[in-house]
Amino acid sequence: MPFLAxxxxxxxxxxxxxxxxxxxxxxxxxxxxxxxxxxxxxFDTPDNIKAAAVEAIRRGETKYTDVDGTPALKQAIxxxxxxxxxxxxxxxxxTVGSGGKQVIYNAMMATLDPGDEVIIPAPYWVSYPDxxxxxxxxxxxxxxRENSLFKLRPEALEAAITAKTKWxxxxxxxxxxxxxxxxxxxxxxxxxxxxxxxxxxxxxDMYEHLVYDGFRFVTPAEVEPGLYDRTLTMNGVSxxxxxxxxxxxxxxxxxxLIKAIAKVQSQSTSNPSSISQAAAVEALNGxxxxxxxxxxxxxxxxxxxxxxxxxxxxxxxxxxxxxxxVYPSCAGAIGRKTPQxxxxxxxxxxxxxxxxxxxxxxVQGSAFGxxxxxxxxxATSTELLREACARxxxxxxxxx
Ligand SMILES: Cc1ncc(COP(=O)(O)O)c(C=O)c1O
Numbered sequence: 001m002p003f004l005a006x007x008x009x010x011x012x013x014x015x016x017x018x019x020x021x022x023x024x025x026x027x028x029x030x031x032x033x034x035x036x037x038x039x040x041x042x043f044d045t046p047d048n049i050k051a052a053a054v055e056a057i058r059r060g061e062t063k064y065t066d067v068d069g070t071p072a073l074k075q076a077i078x079x080x081x082x083x084x085x086x087x088x089x090x091x092x093x094x095t096v097g098s099g100g101k102q103v104i105y106n107a108m109m110a111t112l113d114p115g116d117e118v119i120i121p122a123p124y125w126v127s128y129p130d131x132x133x134x135x136x137x138x139x140x141x142x143x144x145r146e147n148s149l150f151k152l153r154p155e156a157l158e159a160a161i162t163a164k165t166k167w168x169x170x171x172x173x174x175x176x177x178x179x180x181x182x183x184x185x186x187x188x189x190x191x192x193x194x195x196x197x198x199x200x201x202x203x204x205d206m207y208e209h210l211v212y213d214g215f216r217f218v219t220p221a222e223v224e225p226g227l228y229d230r231t232l233t234m235n236g237v238s239x240x241x242x243x244x245x246x247x248x249x250x251x252x253x254x255x256x257l258i259k260a261i262a263k264v265q266s267q268s269t270s271n272p273s274s275i276s277q278a279a280a281v282e283a284l285n286g287x288x289x290x291x292x293x294x295x296x297x298x299x300x301x302x303x304x305x306x307x308x309x310x311x312x313x314x315x316x317x318x319x320x321x322x323x324x325x326v327y328p329s330c331a332g333a334i335g336r337k338t339p340q341x342x343x344x345x346x347x348x349x350x351x352x353x354x355x356x357x358x359x360x361x362x363v364q365g366s367a368f369g370x371x372x373x374x375x376x377x378x379a380t381s382t383e384l385l386r387e388a389c390a391r392x393x394x395x396x397x398x399x400x
Contacts, residue, residue: 011130015367019351023361033359034388036376039175040244041324043294048286049241049279056278065271068262069096069250073277076284077250080235084208085222087233089252095261096280098272100206100236100249103261104169105131106268107202107232107251110260112137116166121152122369123327125175125204129369137166141369146329149318150177150370154188161192165199170220173207176368176375177327178302178320180211183218190224200230206249209240209291211322212299229254239323240291241283246276298324301378301385308389309376312396324379327365330372336399344399347372357398358391 020037027033056062069077074091081087097103104127112118112135120128122141129139142160144150157168170189173180181189193199201220208217221231236249251261271277302319305326309317314332330350337343338357344350347364351374354360365373378385 007134010133015126015364019355019361019363022352022355026355026359031359033355033361034380034384034391036360036362036378036380036385036388038377038379040379041239041242041294042379042381043242045242045246045279046283046286046290049243049282052282052286053246053275053279056275061274061278063274065274065277067266067271068258069094069271070274070277070281072281073248073250073284076281077252080284081233081252085219085233087219087221087228087252092255093258094250094252095258095265096248096250096272096277097261097265098247098249098269100204100234100238101127102247102265102269102272103234103236103249103251104128104202104204105134106261106264107234107257108132108135108137108167109264110257111135111166111200115164117162117164119157119160119165119168119199120369121170123150123174123176123365123373124169124369125171126367128169138164140165143370144179145370146318146373150174150179150320150327151181151185152189154192157189157192158195161196161199163198165196168193168199168201169204170201171204171206172217173211173320173322174325175207175323176325176363176365177318178323178325180207180215180217180321180323182216183223186218186220186223190220190227193220193230194224194226197230200232201227202232202234205233205235206239207323208235210295210298210324212295212302213321215321217322232257237280237283241280242294243276243279243283246273246279248272248276248280297382298378301382302326304382305376305378305385305389308386309392312389312393314396314399315392324377326376326378327368327373328376330365330374333396333399334372339398339400347374350374354392354395358395360388360391360395 132139232253234251317328
């Protein structure tokens with residue numbers, strides 16, 4: 001009898017591990033490696049949020065809280081949805097977890113039976129398919145090509161829906177592409193969902209605030225009120241509030257689903273950190289002006305990276321609406337040879353080449369379910385980005 005559960009055979013270890021390991025080795029050997037892999041802001045958590053956490057400790061808010069969030073945080077989340085999304089929820093329609101990741105995981109554990117299908121537009125955030133698999137579900141990946149700006153088309157959604165489809169997971173703005181749906185694009189998708197009453201939508205709005213050029217963010221339940229009872233609207237403080245380490249994510253939706261998610265959480269981690277919850281209250285209720293200041297910097301970096309990558313021979317890079325990622329195609333490098341005579345056969349080979357030749361660490365598109373691309377995170381300093389892109393240009397120019 002094997003000791004490790006067969007469940008583990010269904011999921012893969014982090015697909016980014018190999019390059020991370022290689023980058024670490026090169027660094028240890030004294031190479032100057034620039035990382036373009038960060039999934040978190042390079043800005044620090046704002047001081048008012050840190051102060052709220054210190055205050056919470058001083059007040060003695062260091063005990064267990066309600067399993068799925070304090071009344072104060074739930075109230076702040078209710079107010080956030082009303083203020084920013086025009087969505088009306090009561091506190092018992094809100095759940096708080098240790099990061100957005102836990103909320104999604106719990107939602108899958110609470111709802112999936114063996115064979116239930118979950119539609120996941122690709123390229124996708126790496127964790128969705130494996131979370132579905134851990135919960136005994138079947139991930140159904142739908143390719144969203146570069147020519148549709150990496151967005152799910154209504155006809156592709158329609159074609160992917162079966163009698164077993166339980167969820168569609170939408171993520172806008174997207175990790176890894178930065179693509180975001182405008183109102184018309186979102187309405188076209190919600191129109192399809194309205195024709196299939198068995199399908200729920202989990203919308204991962206984690207990058208809601210990180211949009212540029214006046215883009216107006218929308219979320220499914222706001223665009224189609226008819227989907228209100230079938231939508232789990234998920235969000236968190238990790239990205240916009242620079243709080244990845246604090247581990248607070250949340251969601252709002254139908255009461256029975258919210259209760260089921262809390263039930264899973266009650267037998268695993270219980271409440272998220274009481275101190276982090278107090279900090280999240282300040283994040284949501286406090287001043288929001290730093291978000292625009294950060295976005296001005298992100299936008300400048302996005303434009304710099306898009307321009308410099310498009311100047312690299314063999315690469316083409318779309319200019320996305322949001323998040324802090326771009327997803328350039330390396331199709332023009334596939335089939336070429338490195339100066340050392342190695343053929344670039346895949347995006348895995350391409351990112352390995354960038355790392356070995358120029359000390360630039362990016363993530364291969366195969367990790368996100370759509371090749372041949374790679375993900376560049378621009379959540380790093382403008383000077384480093386400029387240097388990294390110059391190195392990528394040089395590496396591409398050296399291909400034979
Ligand atoms: C699309 C997306 N959803 C969810 C998460 C998880 O966020 P958290 O750190 O709050 O668990 C991430 C983090 O990288 C993400 O990119």
